[in-house]
Amino acid sequence: MYYVRTFLLITNLIFLSTAFILLCIIIVKTIKFSNNERRIRSMVYDLQFNLTNEKVNDFANIISTMDIPNRPVNWKTIRAGYHLIELDVNIDNEVKSKLKVILLSKGVYIY
Template sequence: MLDFTHIFLIFIIIVIIFIISQLVISAIIVGATRKLIANISNEKVKKYTNLLNGIIRIPKFPIILDTIQAGYDIISKNKNISREYKKELKNLLIKRNIIKN
């Protein structure tokens, strides 16, 4: 039978795994945003949108939200990116409460 110590250790392990997963996801988002901005194209914007859409829970750390918003600002102002891709990314970010409508 599990006593309090075992339950507490299991809880701590779960919390640590959750924190590590959020840090890994954060690193992936920051890296993808930097890579996208360095050489922006329709194909990269589509891949970026798919990446963000595939993440079940985007960490709400200020640096992550600021990074995504900065990436979106650059994409939305770039005349070489299709309106369709801009709109798809915007709708996703609104749905995820990262940007306001």
């Protein structure tokens, strides 16, 4: 009888600790993705003003290291930033093609 109680107690503790760990992981991922969404919006917003090759390189480097949340609003925002860069005549074609390769490798469909 004692062994059964001990076994049940241990299994309940394992279940609760696993559930707690999973809940913590979900919370951390949610916070991380919401920060990335804000970061994407602010980067694209900053691209509207005084667009330079350095800004485009910074945008490309940040996008290449970032986990992009799988939501349509994020893809559309990044695509809008790409179109801003693509239409600017002051940006070098080499920088534009580098950004295009990075976006395509991240799964952003450019049309």
